[in-house]
Amino acid sequence: MSAWLSVGLPALSASVAVLEADTVLVGQWLVSRPLVVGPLVGWLAGDPVLGAGLGALVEVFCLEELPVGSVMPPNGAVAAATAVLLSAGPSGIPPALSLPVGLALGALHGRVEARVRSWRAALTARALEAVVTEGVVPWRRLWARSVGVHLAATALFVYAAVALLGPTLDRALTWLPGSVSPGLERVWQAAPFLALGSLLQRLSR
Secondary structure: OHHHHHHHHHHHHHHHHHHHHHHOOOOOOOOOOHHHHHHHHHHHHOOHHHHHHHHHHHHHHHOOOOOEOOEOOOOHHHHHHHHHHHHHOOOOOOHHHHHHHHHHHHHHHHHHHHHHHHHHHOHHHHHHHHHHHHOOOOHHHHHHHHHHHHHHHHHHHHHHHHHHHHHHHHHHHHHOOOOHHHHHHHHHHHHHHHHHHHHHHHHOO
16 A cells, blocks of 8 residues: 555656646547546556446546636546546446546646636736746746646545555445445446436537
């Protein structure tokens, strides 16, 4: 577990942050989609099949959710990555539980990203100040700060969420009645139908 917390999870969290930056900051090559993040993180964590399954489900749940103006939808990349890491990591959380937890973490990350965006907006004033004082805008420095803070915030969020929730959920499962595990398995089997139902309901609007 110590190697996981000191080496494995930090490296994976940083990798997730790099992939997630594709959402709005770098490239926009769609590598931040859960359908891509899930199997990639699963492969890095040693279970690409599980990663592909969770990524596909998160993709369907988040397919229509797009950032518009100041509205920050659940972050599909973070949702898929945290779900995969909770299940494929040492805690081995059942996918039926890690999926809703991951979706909740993706929604929570939206609030973190909103804070980061507010901070980033302040860089505009610094760009104007540089024009006045230096006669030129330091684009590289401002871009590096903007991207760097976003990467750091996402990596720390993923690391903290998985490091704290993994052992907590693992212990909680041992305290619950034995009937919970079969119930979670039935939820996992029904997850594709729940995801499709959610997508159809949103598209019908």
